[in-house]
Amino acid sequence: MNQSKKKLVLITPKADGKKILSAAQKQFNSLTKKIDNKKKLLMEWQETIPLYRQKVDEEYEPLEEALSNHKSEWVQLLDQSYNLPLFKKTDKLKMKHLICELAENLITEFNKDDLKTLFNKYSDEDYDTVNQQSESAVGDLMKSLAEDMFNVDLDDDVDISSPEKFHAHLQEKLREQADEQAAEAVKPRKKTKKQLEKEARQLEEDELASKSVREVYRKLVAALHPDREPDEEERKRKTELMQRVNTAYGKKDLLLLLALQLEIEQIDPEHLSHIADSRLKYFNKILKEQLSELDQETEQIEGMFKVDLNLPFYVLLTPKQLLLRLAKDIQELQGDIVAIQNELEIFHNPPALKAWLKTYKIPKNSDHDDFDNLLFGGMMPFGFK
Incomplete structure (x- = not known):
């Protein structure tokens, strides 16, 4: 069943309407709504990602x-x-x-190795030599920055041929450093009575929170265990429900377990309003943890696409915005192709090419970022960067 179509598990005031919701009840409802919204967002991402990948592969x-x-x-x-x-x-x-300039960009960005001959023909340097020197310089810079940032000594023969290999080596060195520091660390100070009491309360709360979920789970199992059902059709229904119960329990999804209780009418909506605040606070603890996990999951997905799109971490990116960005990029590419085809046709006429060259100025190094605008006077948005 689609989670987004299920009715929210909310606490409503008692039937007499005289009692307003307590702080714990209000928090329960607030967390429920936030979790529902986050689940819908995750579902939207899960539906959008394969569509996005397909459009990238087939269109972009x-x-x-x-x-x-x-x-x-x-x-x-x-x-x-x-x-x-x-x-x-x-x-x-x-x-x-x-x-x-253009050959170097095409070789680097699009693996147009056939253009190396032209680059070498018009450049004072060999492309492979220049590229090797550049990669070596970048690698040395990465090594120096990493050593300064993490205060770690990297081997002189560290493999910098790829970011993945360099990162793996750095992680290994950091682990070695952490192990050495842990071995040399002095014996931790004895904890104070107040610290021990706080830890004991925390452990007790964690256990009570887990116990709350287990209680809901056991009640569902008692009502739905298929082995206790003689009717074949009913046994099949309970088997499917038990699969959902086990999945929800494995994820510590309290809301889904409560929703299943409502679905099989093991409890009714009014039952939730009678849950004592002392027990409800453990429900809320579980819900906070679940919301935090959902937040991390969505942040990881968004972060992955932000890196791909060179977006700052603070920029909001939704599945709809991702598809809109891709549609815009596809439209721009289509326009660029039409423009370059027209310009190539014009510049096959040498006098037209000479006339354009007269208007073109070689950009200074400081103008490199404006190269797109200078190239062809803005007529031909090649997107070289």
């Missing part, structure tokens, strides 16, 4: 590949035009710059 990536192929055509067009008598020294300087 083919368009991105098509656009990168057109960009490769542009680099090759510059190469083919480079030695034409029409293009003078200033033109060739700009063409050389464009070929190197």
Whole structure:
């Protein structure tokens, strides 16, 4: 049964209407609503993720590949035009710059290794050599930053060929460091009477909270155990219900267990209003833990997509917003492809290419972030970064 379609387990005032809800009852209702909303959000993510992946695979990536192929055509067009008598020294300087910049980006971002020959032809350096030096410099920087940040000594031969291998090595060193510090640590101070009493109360509360869930579970098992049912159809129904009970109990899902009690009419809605606040506080403890776990689960999913999209951690990202962003990116790619096709057709005419080169200025290093706007005077949004 779809969780989002179930009726919320809420405490309502007693039938006489004279008693208002207590603080514990109000907290129970508040936690119930928050958990229900969080479950709906998680369900929406679970439904959205495969749809998102499918759209990326079937729509976005083919368009991105098509656009990168057109960009490769542009680099090759510059190469083919480079030695034409029409293009003078200033033109060739700009063409050389464009070929190197665009080829390097396509090789790095889209694995267009066939463009290495053109990069090497117009660059003063070999691409593989430059790339190796760059990776080495980045690796040394990562190693230095990690050592300073975590106060740990990394081996000189640490594998920095991939972030995953570097991270694994760093984690291993941190574990070794933690073990050494634990071994050298002095014996912990004896806990005060107040600290011991607090820990004892905490353990007692945890046990009582777990006991509350077990009590609900045992009542459901007693009513639904299929082995005690002689009727075959009823046994089948109880077997299905018991599967749901066991799943809910395994997840410590108190609300689902209570909902099942309501579903089989083991309790009625008014029963909840008679639960003593002394017991209800343990219910609320379980609900707080469940809400915290749901929060962590949604944060992990959102965080994964925020990293992929280069979004700050504080930006709100919902499943609907994720699909809207993808739709916008697909639309932009389609527009970019149309634009680059039109421009390639125009620039196959050497005089048109020369006229555009006259308006183009090689950006300074500080203008690198504005390269997209400078390239083609904004006419051709290639998205090189």
